Amino acid sequence: MRRWRRAGRLAIPVAAVVGVFVVWDLIIRVFDVQPWVVPSPGDSLRAIADDWGTLGSLTRTTVKETVLGFLAGAGIGFLLAVVMSRWSLVQRVVYPVLVASQAIPVVAIAAPLVIVLGFGLAPKLVIVAFIVFFPVVVNVLDGLASVDRDLLNLARIMDGRPLRVLALIELPATLTPLFSALKLGATYAVTGAVLGEWTASTTPGLGNYLLIQSSKQNTDAVYAAVLLLTAIGVTGFLLVLAAERVATPWRTRSTARRRRASSPVRDDGSVEEGGRP
Amino acid sequence: MESAPKLIAEGITYRFGDTLALQGASLQVRPGEFVSIVGPSGCGKSTLFNVISGLLAPTSGRVTIDGRDVTGSTGHVGYMFQDDLLVPWRTVVRNIVLGAALTRGASGKDEAEARALGERYGLRGFLDHYPHALSGGMRQRVALMRTLAVHRDVLLLDEPFGALDSQTRLEMQRWLLDVWDELDRTVLFVTHDVDEAIFLADRVLVMSPRPGRIATEIAVPIPRPRGLETLTSSGFMDVKRRILSFLYGQGAA
Numbered sequence: 386m387r388r389w390r391r392a393g394r395l396a397i398p399v400a401a402v403v404g405v406f407v408v409w410d411l412i413i414r415v416f417d418v419q420p421w422v423v424p425s426p427g428d429s430l431r432a433i434a435d436d437w438g439t440l441g442s443l444t445r446t447t448v449k450e451t452v453l454g455f456l457a458g459a460g461i462g463f464l465l466a467v468v469m470s471r472w473s474l475v476q477r478v479v480y481p482v483l484v485a486s487q488a489i490p491v492v493a494i495a496a497p498l499v500i501v502l503g504f505g506l507a508p509k510l511v512i513v514a515f516i517v518f519f520p521v522v523v524n525v526l527d528g529l530a531s532v533d534r535d536l537l538n539l540a541r542i543m544d545g546r547p548l549r550v551l552a553l554i555e556l557p558a559t560l561t562p563l564f565s566a567l568k569l570g571a572t573y574a575v576t577g578a579v580l581g582e583w584t585a586s587t588t589p590g591l592g593n594y595l596l597i598q599s600s601k602q603n604t605d606a607v608y609a610a611v612l613l614l615t616a617i618g619v620t621g622f623l624l625v626l627a628a629e630r631v632a633t634p635w636r637t638r639s640t641a642r643r644r645r646a647s648s649p650v651r652d653d654g655s656v657e658e659g660g661r662p
Numbered sequence: 663m664e665s666a667p668k669l670i671a672e673g674i675t676y677r678f679g680d681t682l683a684l685q686g687a688s689l690q691v692r693p694g695e696f697v698s699i700v701g702p703s704g705c706g707k708s709t710l711f712n713v714i715s716g717l718l719a720p721t722s723g724r725v726t727i728d729g730r731d732v733t734g735s736t737g738h739v740g741y742m743f744q745d746d747l748l749v750p751w752r753t754v755v756r757n758i759v760l761g762a763a764l765t766r767g768a769s770g771k772d773e774a775e776a777r778a779l780g781e782r783y784g785l786r787g788f789l790d791h792y793p794h795a796l797s798g799g800m801r802q803r804v805a806l807m808r809t810l811a812v813h814r815d816v817l818l819l820d821e822p823f824g825a826l827d828s829q830t831r832l833e834m835q836r837w838l839l840d841v842w843d844e845l846d847r848t849v850l851f852v853t854h855d856v857d858e859a860i861f862l863a864d865r866v867l868v869m870s871p872r873p874g875r876i877a878t879e880i881a882v883p884i885p886r887p888r889g890l891e892t893l894t895s896s897g898f899m900d901v902k903r904r905i906l907s908f909l910y911g912q913g914a915a
Binding site for chain 1 (some may be wrong): 669712715716717737739741747749750751752753760761763764767790791792794795804812842859
């Protein structure tokens with residue numbers, strides 16, 4: 386029963402993705418769209434398979450930029466939010482600067498970053514991190530501000546140590562909003578990596594490939610790269626989702642996994658007293 | 663019979679800005695006594711509790727527990743709010759040991775004690791549940807267990823059953839009396855429900871409208887253990903009549 390329901394939950398999104406490919410294919414056929422305008426899904430997938438020798442290593446580079454930049458952005462954003470919530474002076478000084486920084490078009494800082502940081506991994510990480518960290522700061526700050534005042538008062542009445550209160554009450558309250566930000570970040574991060582690659586790069590990734598194939602009017606190769614970039618973003622999103630389920634079990638489960646064996650008591654708390662044999 | 667008071671609050675005055683919330687509120691509670699406080703809303707009941715718990719330092723006045731001056735310092739009482747304030751990401755057991763977890767870290771012994779306490783007082787089968795899976799009454803039980811687990815002699819209960827429906831509330835009142843009867847604690851209980859105040863307490867303190875002070879004290883000479891029939895007994899009605907007439911100023915006030 387339960388396994389079927391789980392299978393059903395998985396089947397619907399998979400079917401939706403397949404559906405997008407089917408519609409895409411139908412449009413190409415019905416309107417007789419030429420492959421050099423928009424290639425069919427089959428052509429795009431074939432282009433991935435045909436050029437996998439190149440695409441595989443490009444994908445690895447882009448994944449590396451995306452993942453490292455994402456982790457750096459999330460980490461910096463989280464720490465910054467905690468520091469800002471502890472010292473309101475820091476918050477008053479830093480917050481407006483952060484908001485202003487997000488008004489800068491990322492494309493505009495990409496070129497100057499290359500001058501400062503060179504053609505390697507560094508400028509890409511900075512751009513990805515720059516995109517990811519802002520929603521993390523905002524959401525973690527909201528999470529910290531949402532902690533019930535009375536719960537903090539109770540902690541004081543109990544003579545709670547500030548660091549323990551932070552670790553056991555305040556930080557866990559940021560997890561739900563943090564994961565919302567990370568889900569956004571996981572999809573934005575890929576765009577950041579591509580933008581970083583577009584300026585200049587000695588370590589080419591899918592973004593460079595996209596640019597080169599586009600200038601050659603190689604549409605099926607362009608679509609192949611886009612499909613791979615999408616796959617990176619979706620995989621990142623799913624990984625964040627899985628991490629969220631592990632990190633916040635109280636949102637989806639009614640009991641904690643017991644470390645020791647638990648007693649066979651029913652959910653409503655009643656224990657049947659030798660009624661049935 | 664006459665023993666040294668467990669808790670004394672003397673001449674507590676509390677002012678914030680232009681508002682005088684408390685003016686010379688004084689009370690004494692004997693060890694093991696159950697005392698209710700009733701009063702019109704906004705009379706400063708919760709402010710008085712905040713001062714006694716050390717959360718607020720009074721403008722003037724003194725709080726002593728066992729003769730020790732604890733004015734404005736925390737960590738001397740167990741406190742329970744109307745909102746259960748259970749931590750959503752901690753299971754029932756881990757909520758019960760919260761006091762230890764926030765001070766020195768909860769040991770296996772703390773958890774074993776919490777399990778024993780929970781099983782004894784109606785939480786069997788729920789000890790590893792997260793709070794969201796519990797009913798309102800169950801959540802308040804957990805909150806009281808958490809208050810007991812900090813091992814303070816004096817418990818301040820601030821309208822703990824105020825958010826429950828009347829049937830659950832009655833059940834919880836009887837349960838609280840069982841717990842109090844077995845564990846030797848001194849209880850100060852704020853409520854706006856006169857029936858609740860009388861049913862539970864040895865004495866009922868009535869507060870004046872703001873600025874709050876203890877206006878009068880009415881003993882509840884009803885023998886324990888008290889059952890449901892207590893609620894309709896003539897002794898109960900007599901006490902209730904006196905409190906109501908004081909609160910609503912018909913005659914006595």
